[in-house]
Structures are given as structure tokens and as C-alpha cells.
Amino acid sequence: DAGVTQSPTHLIKTRGQQVTLRCSPKSGHDTVSWYQQALGQGPQFIFQYYEEEERQRGNFPDRFSGHQFPNYSSELNVNALLLGDSALYLCASSLGGGGFYTGELFFGEGSRLTVL
Amino acid sequence: KNQVEQSPQSLIILEGKNCTLQCNYTVSPFSNLRWYKQDTGRGPVSLTIMTFSENTKSNGRYTATLDADTKQSSLHITASQLSDSASYICVVSARTNAGKSTFGDGTTLTVKP
Numbered sequence: 001d002a003g004v005t006q007s008p009t010h011l012i013k014t015r016g017q018q019v020t021l022r023c024s025p026k027s028g029h030d031t032v033s034w035y036q037q038a039l040g041q042g043p044q045f046i047f048q049y050y051e052e053e054e055r056q057r058g059n060f061p062d063r064f065s066g067h068q069f070p071n072y073s074s075e076l077n078v079n080a081l082l083l084g085d086s087a088l089y090l091c092a093s094s095l096g097g098g099g100f101y102t103g104e105l106f107f108g109e110g111s112r113l114t115v116l
Numbered sequence: 117k118n119q120v121e122q123s124p125q126s127l128i129i130l131e132g133k134n135c136t137l138q139c140n141y142t143v144s145p146f147s148n149l150r151w152y153k154q155d156t157g158r159g160p161v162s163l164t165i166m167t168f169s170e171n172t173k174s175n176g177r178y179t180a181t182l183d184a185d186t187k188q189s190s191l192h193i194t195a196s197q198l199s200d201s202a203s204y205i206c207v208v209s210a211r212t213n214a215g216k217s218t219f220g221d222g223t224t225l226t227v228k229p
Contacts, residue, residue: 004159035219040221041221041222042120042205042219042220042221042222043160043205043219044219045217045219088157090159090160104150104162104165105150105162105207105217106162107152107159107160107161108159109158109159110157110158110159112157
């Protein structure tokens with residue numbers, strides 16, 4: 001049973017560029033949430049996708065956008081990269097998105113983004 | 117504003133010793149509280165999940181407690197091992213907008229031989 005997989009694992013970009021990160025959820029899961037984790041801090045919620053729609057969003061600018069595909073996989077796009085976007089980007093999958101989710105989040109290993 | 121505060125920020129103990137990590141939260145209305153272990157550069161892995169009606173849950177050498185009245189939780193690690201060295205993150209979800217689970221900044225535990 002494949003867990004949550006993310007790609008790429010590491011990448012380096014320069015300021016102003018754009019990046020796309022990918023996530024495949026755990027088998028049987030239909031909801032994907034994205035998080036940004038700066039060094040020494042806890043993950044910060046970016047947004048959640050369920051039924052191919054963005055259902056909830058954290059306090060991140062519009063430069064951060066996403067997509068969910070019919071097979072439940074998801075992409076995170078970040079435009080006009082800033083130095084402060086350097087972080088570990090985590091994808092978490094779960095079952096049954098929406099407002100009253102009480103289940104468990106399964107995390108991928110993350111994508112380490114460095115912006116120079 | 118929903119908040120989760122963890123203490124201590126970091127902790128160093130000797131192999132074989134026990135330790136207790138603390139989590140205080142202001143998330144409301146409360147749904148569940150989870151503890152995760154995160155090795156350096158890796159994704160978090162779930163240790164325990166507790167709902168309002170549960171006050172203790174164990175997972176091997178890890179025991180989590182929850183006091184919903186005081187909005188406090190603790191994670192007790194027994195007979196620590198070198199592999200316990202990691203960051204331990206407390207995550208609290210509300211009964212609404214559960215996707216926006218509130219994460220603590222974690223406690224970094226170092227176990228030394």
C-alpha cells in the first residue's frame with residue numbers, strides 16, 4: 001500500500017521563478033492538504049483540495065495556487081518566488097474532505113525548496 | 117485565534133531516561149488532538165490521536181494524555197532510545213474547518229548515549 005508520495009524531493013530556484021510541486025495521496029484517500037514548514041517551525045496550512053476544488057485556504061497570497069486531478073493527485077504552484085518561500089513543503093492526505101473531518105493526516109516526506 | 121503552544125522548545129536527555137512534552141491549546145470547538153514525530157528533513161508521522169472523550173492513549177513507549185478542561189496535553193516517552201531524537205509536534209483540530217488544523221512549533225528532543 002503506497003503512502004503519500006511527493007516530487008521532487010529537493011529543488012533550487014531563483015527569485016522570480018515559478019515552481020510546481022506534486023503529490024500523490026495514500027491509496028483510498030481523496031483529500032490533499034498542503035503545508036509550508038520553515039526551519040524550526042511547525043507546518044503552516046496553505047490549502048486543502050477535495051473533489052478537485054480548493055475547499056479551505058490558509059493565510060497565503062495568491063502566488064500560491066493548486067490543483068487536484070480526477071485521480072486525487074495534486075499540484076502546488078508558487079509564482080514569483082521570494083527568498084522567504086524557501087521551506088519544506090509537505091503534502092498530507094486524508095479521507096472525506098470538508099468541514100467536519102476528524103480523521104488522521106498522512107504526510108509525505110516533503111519537497112525541500114531553496115530560493116536563491 | 118486558535119493557537120497551540122508547546123514546551124519546552126528543546127530538550128536533551130540521556131538514553132534510557134523518561135521525558136514529558138507539553139502542549140497547551142486554545143482551539144475551539146475542540147475536535148481532536150494529535151501528536152506527530154518528525155525526523156529531521158522528513159514528513160511527520162502520527163503517534164496518537166485523541167478525541168474529547170479520551171484522556172489517555174498509548175503507542176508503545178509513547179503515552180499521550182489529554183485534559184480537555186484545562187486544554188492541555190502531554191506526551192510521555194518511556195525508556196528513551198537514540199531513535200527518539202526528533203521533533204514532536206502537537207496538532208489540534210476544531211470541529212469546524214478541520215482542514216485548518218493548528219500546528220504547534222514542536223519540541224526538539226535529543227537523546228544522547
